[in-house]
Amino acid sequence: GTINAGELRDRVEVLRLSGGQTDRGQPAATAWKSGGFKRSKVVPLRADESESARQIYAKATHRVVVRRMNGLTPKDRLRHGDKVLEIGGVKDLGQDGTELLCGEVGNVATPADGQD
Numbered sequence: 001g002t003i004n005a006g007e008l009r010d011r012v013e014v015l016r017l018s019g020g021q022t023d024r025g026q027p028a029a030t031a032w033k034s035g036g037f038k039r040s041k042v043v044p045l046r047a048d049e050s051e052s053a054r055q056i057y058a059k060a061t062h063r064v065v066v067r068r069m070n071g072l073t074p075k076d077r078l079r080h081g082d083k084v085l086e087i088g089g090v091k092d093l094g095q096d097g098t099e100l101l102c103g104e105v106g107n108v109a110t111p112a113d114g115q116d
Contacts, residue, residue: 003065003096008039012064015077015084032077041065042080057088059103067097078102 014035053060089101
């Protein structure tokens with residue numbers, strides 16, 4: 001199934017883990033930095049999809065489709081509104097983009113500029 005741009009109505013923020021060092025050279029507490037925003041389609045898994053999805057990623061709660069984005073891995077997270085989604089599975093859909101199996105890991109305060 002080809003994905004048409006009109007289906008990508010949601011907006012997710014890619015969160016990338018960025019480490020740093022303290023002034024003593026020790027690893028700093030991990031922090032998530034914005035990797036930019038992507039148009040996407042975020043869909044909670046239906047009961048009949050959940051079982052097969054969880055065979056791929058045990059904590060799967062959502063399926064997210066984004067336009068092609070190189071370098072998106074399970075080390076990244078997505079923010080959708082006030083939800084933070086951990087990426088558990090990445091499937092290349094070729095020209096159609098990338099499908100991600102994600103699990104909700106918590107909520108965050110919505111940033112002030114989060115209005116569309």
